[in-house]
Amino acid sequence: MLTKSCFDLWKEEKNQTGIVTFCKDLDQAIGNGISVGVITEFCGPPGSGKTQMCIQLAVNVQIPLQLGGLAGKAMFFDTNFGFSPGRLEEIAAACTHHCQRIVQIHRQDLAKSIGHFTDERILDGVYYKHINGCSEMLDALEALHELLKSGQKIKLIIIDSLSFLIRNNIENTLERIRIDHRILTKLHVLAHLYKCAVVITNDVTTRIDSNGTTNSIVIPAIGDSHSHKINQRIVLGQTSDEESSIFIASIEKSLMRPRTLVKFQITEAGIRRFRKK
Template structure:
């Protein structure tokens, strides 16, 4: 995806485009010269010239200020066969996997939101380990990208979960090879850590830059099957006065992540925080970033407390019905809940 920084226009015009959220050339395809002039505070002739340059760089012509890109159709039967062959990433909680239709879907963007301490980061780390499970054990045998915006990723915790994953595979191998010599597990805990590519970002501009870089990175590491962003929210809730700009920037990021998931058949998981919303005379907890963001992801899962028990509820999905499942955060990672589940320290 070519960036506006490569356009042969003035540096001030490139700066205005990026500041307004138009980071890729494709983001200019659906905007009119009038709207671009208004947003950038330039003349309409200047805006038209920018759009012409962008069209030429993309190898497209503009007609009446707009254009469309049309590609060949795909029949629905091929789409269904493709989806069924993709596989899913297990959460290690059988009850949660069941309501998800087998786990987290590839080729889709899944948002997971909830209050602090509910286990969002724990689930993100669990998925980054589980995506690496070899195909012999029903896994995707992939690698993971973990984008940490809050500094909450714990490598010691990832090692704990990886050690538990190796033990689980050994137990599974023992069941498959009864009366025979135990099958040797090739992957070791350190191998799981080697296969998690970690990015730490400290501002929303860094976050945009990393997401823009993802396609190049994934194209060079085609075995990546999962991208976790923990969280998509953090930097976009600070120092933002212009909500229209924030909405445009987030919308652009969502489109890029959807395209990435589809093009490379990988799963994108976005962690979200909570905020309060005034509704029918009282303040209620809701996921952050507003109503427009709620439409940006394919699936939405809300994590919440029910007494001392953690619950996951499917709030939105095109493929599975709305349902809830209890889960627990244990020393070994995400697991099925038990009636004695309590809030305990993991490390």
């Protein structure tokens, strides 16, 4: 029966907890952090912070429910050996320290209930698999579906980078589109059925016009058809500021928010809000 109203959907969406990035400006710009149930894409050139953002989210998805987190696990699919366990541990240590400070200052009553939230527990809560080809990626998503069906509390699925996987394994443009749509369709199903967030990364390329001259427009690498299959796109890049730790996040596509641009920083502790000195 057709009984669910838009008011019901709105209440579900309003009450749904997202995954914070630890950049408050970015979290507010996209609503309430990275949303579950949809595909969010981080797009940008090398060195723009895409993998750093993915690692930060793999940590933050595990923040306890009592502190506004999802208390879930993360599945990290790596296609170009960009993942660093050492960096994960560094960001995890900073996150647990941050949460402990919040408890000490504001919620001492939670000290015992979040005692299990440790650096080691966070590292154990991130599953990792390197993916060599598109067929392996599709098989891995089928296996992940079985894990989720069995009750595994995976609340974040990361593919870093989807564009590297597709562009380096498939030459034919139509075949690229077909495989990309198959992968994204499977991700949509998992996100919807199990209320988990899906984060993918995409590179950028320069468009060449029909005359063979270079168009100055920098575009996402996978193409226009890919853009229709993702729900949210955030383009990352560095600023022209002298400090190399300052970055820009431009929300180019969102289900609820207008286009906007925010600054953030990448520090030893991970992703953080930009603060003027």
